[in-house]
Amino acid sequence: MEPGTAAASTAAGPRLDFRLLYVGAFIAYGDRFAIAPILVSVAGDLGESLAAVTVMATLYFLLYGLLQPVYGIVSDRVGRVRVMRFALCGMFLASAASALAPNLSTLIVAKAAAAGFVAAVLPTSLVYVGDMVPLQHRQHVIANVLAAGSVGTVLATVGAGMAARYSTWRLVFLVPAVISLLLAVALGRLPESLSRTAGTGALTPVRQVFSHPWAVFLVVLALAEGAFMLGFLTFLAPALEARGHSAAVAGAVTATYGVAVFAGLQGVKRLVRQASLPPSALIAGGGTLLVVAYLVAAANQQVANILLASVLIGVGYALLHSTLQTWATDVAPEARGTAISFFVTAVFTGAALGTAAVRGLADAGHYQQLFLVAAALTVPVTVVAAVARTRYPPGGGAGTP
Structure with missing residues (x-):
């Protein structure tokens, strides 16, 4: 399998090129x-206060999370490529309006629309x-999508700062x-895909998702993972x-998280393809790295510790989150778009x-206790996720966790 391609079959059996999806992930993370x-x-x-401007960020993250189920339902009914092309056209208009905004009110509305x-x-x-x-081949491609997003994270963080400064x-x-x-425009080259719920009632895919105990379990798990x-x-x-x-120092140090995500995702692809590690091992490994990262950060909040913690969290994210996202694509195959949307909403809500x-701990400067809480939360969630993944039936989302 060549980079950016997958020997997946549609009805016509073409060899698919997913590099356009990588560009989409780059834009989504970067924005x-x-x-x-x-x-x-x-x-x-x-000429506004920083507190007033942060409303832009608050609304952005809120709408980004809350609109996931809407797009999941719509994509299950009208097709994935159509939804992505519509969203990108809207993104073009909203981002252009943001760039031309004459005042903060206009900017907040335009950027909220861009998030939507x-x-x-x-x-x-x-x-x-x-x-x-x-x-069996899905995690390789999903890792590539997320890796493109990590590149967008790094370049956007650095590029935005440079644009604002210079x-x-x-x-x-x-x-x-x-x-x-x-x-x-370019996405028009991809063949459309439709779920088996296309043409059914609007709430049918929601009912189908929540009729699968594994889907419900994974949404609840995503809440804790997001936190x-x-x-x-x-x-x-x-x-x-x-x-x-x-x-500036804090930003440069924590930007290594994005670099570590990219490197970690390349490792995930090799582990899945060459070492044939089971998903439960990737979950356990990722969770272990996260626990170590938070303990390192709790020990001392100086540059060396936070740098190491950022790198470990990035690699842990690559192992754990990409595995859970791959799992989420399988728990309700007849309503896959809706299932993924609820998973993503849960992650952002948990965050x-x-x-x-x-x-409150951060306001008081109690960062040692804060990171110890993070480590303590990560341990049971990782154990539950790894054990549950070993019990997941090979045939899909049927059965009970």
Whole structure:
């Protein structure tokens, strides 16, 4: 199998090229991670407070998570490629409006709209892979999709900061606008895929997903994973700043997370293809790295510790999260888009809940206790996930966890 391709069969049996999906993941991750580095510049340029500008980020993440089920249901009914192309056209318009926004109110509305559109791209890409690639080959392609997203994370974080410092923050919105439009056109080359729920009632796929005990289990598991995977990750940079390091140093150190995700995902592909490691081993390995990472961060919040923790979390994410996402593509195959959408919504909801639950510790500067809580949460969730994956039936989502 060549990079970017999969010998998956559709009705016509073509050899599929997934590189366009990688570009979509690059845009989706990049658009999300480019927000934080420009908040201060936006506030200064528009004459607003930083607190007011952060509303843009809050609404972005909220809409990104909440709209997942909507796109999942729609893609199950009208097709994955159609949904992605529609979303990218909307992304082009909303991002262009963001780049041209004359005031903060317009920017907040335009960026919220961009979030509402880009929310469709990555989950629908994963569903498309689930439709087109057999389960035994699926994690390789999904790892490539997530690796492209990690590249987007790193380049967006660095590029947004440089644009804000040396040019204008408006470039951060203009670049994805152009790429989104080009990608919307290019995606017309991919064959469409439809689930078996196409043409049924709007709520049929929701009922089908929640009729599978394994799907319900995985959504609940994703809530906890989102808390310790993304929720606590938020506090690595503030922990450094609380110890007297500059925001620039904190950003550079924690950006190694994205690099580690990319490297880890390349390792995942080799482990799956060459070592034939079972999914439960990848889950256990990823969870173990996360526990070690949080213990390292709890021990000391200086550069060396936070750097090592960032790298370990990135590799742990690659092992654990890519395995869970691959699993999520299989638990309700007749309503795959809806299942993935609820999984992603649960991850982002868990991240929000995790961040909110320990923000008091961060406000008080108690980062040691905060990271110990993260480690303590990661242990039981990892054990439950690994054991459950060994019990998952080879034939799919039938049965009980």
